[in-house]
Amino acid sequence: MFHKEGFKIITIAIIIFLGINVASYVAIQVEEIQFGILILSLVFLVLILQFFRNPKRETLLNDTTVVSPVDGKVVVIEEVFEKEYFKDNRLQVSIFMSPINVHVTRHPIGGKIAFSKYHPGKYLVAWHPKASEENERTTVVVKNKVVEILYRQIAGALAKRIVNYAKEGELVVQGSDSGFIKFGSRVDVFLPVGTKVKVSLNEKVRGGESVIADL
Structure with a gap:
């Protein structure tokens, strides 16, 4: 579950991730470089996703x-x-x-x-x-x-x-x-x-x- 404040940034990050990897597949014919770009861009995407996560928390309501x-x-x-x-x-x-x-x-x-x-x-x-x-x-x-x-x-x-x-x-x-x-x-x-x-x-x-x- 992600926080609503991250929806726009997450969408942009996914578009960048897909764009970079499609471009590397088309323009670069070296598999090792393609794989390296995939890993780096995936790490970037995961960092964005984990930052905007919004885990459910169980609060024990108590006024004191x-x-x-x-x-x-x-x-x-x-x-x-x-x-x-x-x-x-x-x-x-x-x-x-x-x-x-x-x-x-x-x-x-x-x-x-x-x-x-x-x-x-x-x-x-x-x-x-x-x-x-x-x-x-x-x-x-x-x-x-x-x-x-x-x-x-x-x-x-x-x-x-x-x-x-x-x-x-x-x-x-x-x-x-x-x-x-x-x-x-x-x-x-x-x-x-x-x-x-x-x-x-x-x-x-x-x-x-x-x-x-x-x-």
């Missing part, structure tokens, strides 16, 4: 838990000052996605979208300390009867487009599709100070399934 919004590795767990929305101290959990991770973003909790804003910006590497403030990014806040959670999609050096489906005022289900980031990137989650974090640094997590915090 926060699930990971993305697949990746936990790279930051620290208390910081969140100055865009809360304007107070929050516990930040950051998850880095490599180009081989699933890049679907999912709602970490269910509830109502209280805030959603896009910020154009730079394309520093996703783990750069200033990436969360200077890179292209979106900030989304989901609120339910238990808590307000802010999560921020941050573009990386390779990511040039963030897709965000969250619209202020709409109701969302925990673990449901909230967007997509094209190529390597990062997502920051901001939790109330004192929240019990259930993951550790360098731990790998799965979007929509791994519980990253208990409220």
